Each structure stands twice: as C-alpha cells, then as structure tokens.
C-alpha cells in the first residue's frame with residue numbers, strides 16, 4: 001500500500017522533513033499547518049518541491065473547532081475554511097483533516113454536528129476538497145471513532161468521510177472488541193488512516209498523544225489488529241504515520257524517517273500486505289569484538305577472567321581469545337577508529353547468513369561495505385542504530401563462510417575449564433535512537449523486545465530494554481543513560497555466564513582482577529529480603545556479588561572495573577531466571593560512579 005508520513009513526525013524545516021520522507025521511500029506526506037506557516041516557501045513552491053521529491057500531498061491538517069457550534073462561531077469557521085480551501089488548491093492537496101471540536105462553546109448535539117459538517121462539506125466540494133473528520137480522544141463531545149462515524153453517516157455527504165487515527169482509537173480501547181465495528185464502515189467512507197503507537201502510560205490522553213506517540217511496533221498498542229479491521233472495509237488510501245514525539249522532534253530527520261518506514265514495512269508484513277524475506281533469528285553469539293588502541297589492558301582483563309589467546313587473524317591486528325563457549329576478538333586497528341576500548345562488533349550465529357542479509361536489506365538496515373582481503377571469509381554485516389557492526393556468521397552446521405578459517409593458531413589450546421558463555425551484551429544507545437534500536441533488533445533480527453525498565457542512577461535515570469531470542473541464545477540489552485559523558489558508568493558491557501559465579505569471581509581476584517566493591521548496606525537489605533544458607537551472604541559480601549530471584553530462578557552477578565568504554569559482568573543464571581538483575585542496577589550504578 002502507499003505509505004505517507006505527517007510532517008509533524010519529523011524534525012527540521014519543512015524542506016528537511018520532505019527530503020527525509022522522500023529519501024526513506026515514502027510516497028506521500030501529510031502537511032501540518034504549522035510547518036507550512038513557518039516555511040519561507042510559497043504553497044506553489046511546496047507543491048513543486050513535493051513533486052520533485054516524488055511525494056504526493058495526501059492530507060492537509062488540521063482544521064479545528066468547526067462542528068456543533070453556535071451559528072456565529074460556525075460562520076467564523078466557514079470563513080477560515082474558505083481561506084484554507086484556497087490554500088489547498090494552491091498546494092494541490094484535496095483532503096483536509098477536521099478534528100472534533102474541543103471548544104467550550106461546542107454543544108452536545110449530533111444533529112447540529114452533522115448539519116454543520118454537511119454545510120462545511122458543501123463548501124469543500126465546491127473547491128474540490130474532501131473532509132476527513134477525526135474524533136480526538138479528548139474531543140469535547142465527540143471523542144470516539146464510532147461517534148464520529150455516526151455523525152458522518154448521518155450527514156450523508158459525499159465530500160465528508162471519517163479519518164481513523166490509531167492513537168485516538170487505541171488509547172481509549174479496552175480490547176479488540178472495541179474496534180471490531182470498524183470493519184463495518186464502508187471503505188470509501190474512510191477518507192484517511194493515521195497510524196501511531198504509544199507506550200502504555202496512565203496519564204492525561206492529550207499529553208500522552210502530544211508527547212509520547214511512537215511508530216507502530218515501538219509501543220504497546222495492537223496497531224496491526226486495528227489495521228486488519230480497516231483493511232476488511234476495502235480502504236485503499238495510504239498508511240500514514242502521524243507521530244507527535246518529544247524525542248523525534250529533536251532527532252535527525254533522516255534516521256527517524258527510515259525508522260518510520262521500517263515500522264511500516266514490519267506492520268505491512270504483520271497484516272499480510274507484504275512478504276519480505278522472513279526473519280532469520282540468530283541462535284547465539286559467535287563472538288564479541290572489542291576495538292582498542294591498546295591491547296594490553298584488555299588482554300590482562302580477559303586473562304584474569306580465564307580466557308586464553310588462541311588465534312590471530314592472518315591479515316589484521318586481531319587476536320582471538322577463548323574461554324569455553326565464549327569468544328572475544330581484540331582488534332587493535334585501524335588507528336583512526338581508536339577512541340578508547342569499545343565493543344565495536346558482534347558476530348551472530350545464524351542458521352542462514354545469506355537469508356539474514358536479505359532480511360536486513362529488506363528492512364532498511366545499512367549493509368556495511370566489506371573491509372576484507374580476498375582470501376578472508378565473505379562475512380556480511382549491518383550497522384545497528386548505535387553503530388555496532390552485526391556480522392552474520394554461519395551457526396554450527398549452517399551453510400556460510402567460515403570466519404574461523406581467517407585465524408591461525410597462536411597459542412596453546414585453552415585448558416578445559418569451567419563453563420563460560422556470552423550470556424548477554426549490553427549496548428548503550430544514543431538517547432534519540434532508543435525506540436529505533438528496539439524496533440531494529442525486532443524487525444531485522446527477529447528478536448523479541450522485553451519490557452522497558454527504568455533504574456535510578458545517582459545522577460539521572462537509566463532506561464534499558466532487552467531484545468532476546470526465545471531460547472535465550474541471544475540476549476542484547478539496549479540501554480540509555482543519564483550523564484552520557486560519564487563513560488566509565490554508561491559503558492557497554494559483556495556479560496559472561498558461568499555455572500559457578502563464586503568460583504569465577506575468586507579465580508578472577510586471584511589472577512589480579514578487581515571486582516566492583518558493593519556497599520555493606522546492600523547486604524543488610526539482602527539479609528532482610530531473602531534467607532541464605534550459612535556463610536552464603538558473607539561470601540557475596542566479600543566478593544561484591546549481587547543477588548536476585550524471580551518466579552523462575554536465581555541470579556548472582558558481579559562486575560569488573562571499566563576498561564575504556566567497556567566492563568565485564570560475571571553471572572550465574574539458575575532455574576530459568578529471566579531477568580538481568582534489574583533490582584540491583586541502582587546499587588551497581590552508584591558503585592560505579594563511586
């Protein structure tokens with residue numbers, strides 16, 4: 001179906017918004033009045049700019065407070081409408097959105113509302129304009145889709161139809177039964193469909209709408225379920241995104257527009273309007289790659305954690321460190337990318353690397369140019385929104401290039417030690433890419449986003465959201481924190497799972513490693529909350545091990561010091577524990593600040 005986006009959803013001048021929408025592949029736009037008023041371009045210039053960019057102007061909006069008014073107020077509304085219809089002629093836009101009245105003088109009288117909308121539609125028809133009437137969720141008397149539709153039906157005017165907006169509908173809906181009736185609206189009377197998602201928040205609906213809308217798939221609404229009902233009507237207008245969001249208003253328009261288009265691609269797949277290559281869910285983490293200007297402290301940290309340097313890349317300054325199932329690559333080049341140790345790349349074990357790349361391209365993930373020699377394995381990679389390079393590696397038994405063959409043995413094989421695997425990777429996001437990142441990992445990789453968690457940081461707030469495969473083979477924690485300048489705390493981290501974190505912590509300390517000290521008050525509180533075996537709590541206190549428990553099992557974890565922008569977590573996950581120790585995060589963040 002045709003895709004469209006409201007200019008209010010993007011940051012910048014009208015020209016910047018239109019350019020971003022066009023580059024992201026949208027077919028059309030909704031022009032928001034404020035964007036037009038603030039633009040130095042004439043309506044004719046806006047029209048030709050859109051045409052040059054391959055965009056149609058699908059909607060002009062909004063007109064407000066036009067129905068169910070005392071006659072003298074309605075006369076003023078008609079006067080405004082004459083001006084706007086003339087403007088729309090110059091713009092080449094034929095559909096205008098009219099929001100339900102919020103004015104205190106509006107009366108609760110559906111007959112009057114229908115009669116006045118009909119008169120407005122007469123005037124519109126004379127200018128070749130159609131009116132799409134939308135119930136604002138906070139409309140004074142008309143605030144639901146079915147009420148707006150009843151009034152439109154009663155008016156019975158060919159130039160009057162309804163505009164359905166998923167935010168207004170789903171913010172007030174208690175369940176799917178509230179939207180089933182939409183399928184019975186004749187499709188040709190739905191003049192426009194606006195789509196937005198939103199996180200589930202208990203707050204005033206106007207504030208919720210104006211500040212927290214997000215793209216479909218980023219919030220908690222069943223937007224796909226609503227679209228399915230609308231499609232049953234035969235509606236064939238555009239799928240148009242209308243998102244009022246404080247973060248997107250400040251973020252760069254180009255990436256936001258691409259994020260927006262990705263959300264519509266996923267939505268169209270969900271409602272069977274499109275069939276892009278199916279997601280290929282990664283089954284594990286083949287490697288984590290640290291990029292560092294100085295390999296020595298990284299090698300020392302990995303050595304104390306029990307890793308051995310077992311191989312070296314044939315052509316690049318990359319060492320391979322191994323411990324049991326965990327592989328870490330340490331890359332010391334190229335020099336221009338050396339801005340302190342960071343987690344630069346992740347190798348994902350994929351059952352079908354070629355299919356994973358096709359999926360990524362279809363979902364607009366930037367495929368990275370290969371930086372490899374002819375003899376190297378032909379690994380493909382995409383860039384996540386935070387810049388992390390995600391490589392698609394063949395999972396054991398899968399077809400695909402063998403990246404291990406690029407490495408030659410450089411040291412003794414590792415001792416058969418305790419179990420160690422990469423449990424999760426925590427990647428810090430730029431604040432305006434947080435929602436985009438969750439949608440990216442969901443749509444491109446087929447990972448499942450978990451609930452978002454907010455944790456108090458002594459100097460702000462840290463928000464994090466895990467994206468995981470169903471069996472836990474891949475767990476990535478996306479986080480966005482306060483004080484982004486404090487890199488020692490808001491660093492990325494690598495979490496290694498073992499089956500005995502106490503032994504792992506002791507081994508690390510004995511090898512000269514430093515574990516993050518945790519305040520005694522934390523252990524007093526643990527003693528109050530849980531019962532422990534004799535001596536257990538004392539062990540945790542001595543080593544700085546944190547503890548948590550959920551309905552499924554137990555979690556014990558501790559942290560190393562930060563090297564560059566990276567630190568390590570050692571953990572033990574027992575009995576199917578699902579979380580990441582969120583109740584301990586505030587104490588950990590404070591300890592890291594200290």
Ligand SMILES: O=C(O)c1ccc(O)c(O)c1
Nearest residue numbers: 062097099134165209210
């Ligand atoms: O918040 C508003 O006023 C507003 C305006 C136009 C819309 O289409 C809408 O959904 C909300």
Ligand SMILES: [Mg+2]
Nearest residue numbers: 134165194242
């Ligand atoms: Mg709307």
